[in-house]
Amino acid sequence: MVDISKTNFIYCGDVRDLLKEYPDNFFDCVVSDVPYKIITGGARVTEEAQEKYGKTDPSGIFNRMVCNDRLKSKWLKQGDADSALLVAEGKLFQHCDIKFEEWLPEVYRVLKDGSHAYFMVNSRNLNELQTKAEAAGFKFMNLLVWVKNNKTPNKYYMQQCEFVLFLRKGFAKNINDMGKGNVFIIPNIIGTKFHPTEKPVELMQEMILQSTQPNEIVLEPFAGSAATCVAAVKCGRRFVAAEIEERFCKIGEDRLQGIAERKKYGIQAGLEADQIQQKLF
Numbered sequence: 001m002v003d004i005s006k007t008n009f010i011y012c013g014d015v016r017d018l019l020k021e022y023p024d025n026f027f028d029c030v031v032s033d034v035p036y037k038i039i040t041g042g043a044r045v046t047e048e049a050q051e052k053y054g055k056t057d058p059s060g061i062f063n064r065m066v067c068n069d070r071l072k073s074k075w076l077k078q079g080d081a082d083s084a085l086l087v088a089e090g091k092l093f094q095h096c097d098i099k100f101e102e103w104l105p106e107v108y109r110v111l112k113d114g115s116h117a118y119f120m121v122n123s124r125n126l127n128e129l130q131t132k133a134e135a136a137g138f139k140f141m142n143l144l145v146w147v148k149n150n151k152t153p154n155k156y157y158m159q160q161c162e163f164v165l166f167l168r169k170g171f172a173k174n175i176n177d178m179g180k181g182n183v184f185i186i187p188n189i190i191g192t193k194f195h196p197t198e199k200p201v202e203l204m205q206e207m208i209l210q211s212t213q214p215n216e217i218v219l220e221p222f223a224g225s226a227a228t229c230v231a232a233v234k235c236g237r238r239f240v241a242a243e244i245e246e247r248f249c250k251i252g253e254d255r256l257q258g259i260a261e262r263k264k265y266g267i268q269a270g271l272e273a274d275q276i277q278q279k280l281f
Ligand SMILES: C[S@@+](CC[C@H](N)C(=O)[O-])C[C@H]1O[C@@H](n2cnc3c(N)ncnc32)[C@H](O)[C@@H]1O
Pocket: 013, 014, 015, 016, 033, 034, 035, 093, 094, 095, 096, 097, 098, 194, 195, 197, 198, 199, 200, 221, 222, 223, 224, 225, 226, 227, 228, 242, 243, 244, 245, 248
């Protein structure tokens, strides 16, 4: 049983169980870095990989079968090997199988009328996310671009940006600073990360500041290492978040208390896809 009068906590479990506890029209905004499988262009899935992971496994450079010998090679630590195996399955972390349509209608329901929604997504999943968000009732507002200071290998132009689908529920409300452009140029986190897809807190702050007032409640259904939660607190907003993987809940709580050390957690959180790829292929 969740006490819905409480805010500033990470529910450690499935977001669908958390949201069941909330009435319609409750949250002031949703800002989320949503889970999806990695699908990148350029490489075939090997027969061996298809046998192991199934023909439905998306084709792409990260989904090539990871050769066991390479995993055993001396410069790969166990944490790297675990990450590499997940990457071989199209995953950067364990729980990225939830389908967009499995959470979008529920997130829509608990949002207030006239509130904004921000969903981070890559180019390959953008179309599906937008289509399913609109089917759930969201209205398209704009496409925002996050330009990073690093590039991920890709045969069809290196990947240097990510996208944010900016949507609304119900009536249209302006953002707080209408002079802002739709491109965020914010450095990515390089090196040890709290989470394989950790996002910069400053990036999440930009969105929260544009679409909420002080003390309002931001929903983050997929907290990871809690970048959105830390951002909400820094902005003087409240938050409610969910995260299914226990180790990330712990990292998030430590970050919120200001006691998380990158050195301690980074290895467990694994390597980023491009780093793994450079090591393996
Ligand atoms: C893209 S990551 C978020 C990373 C985050 N932005 C950060 O900076 O650390 C998405 C997260 O959603 C979590 N997740 C996946 N399915 C979930 C579910 N059904 N309920 C709650 N969390 C879930 C995953 O474990 C993952 O940590």
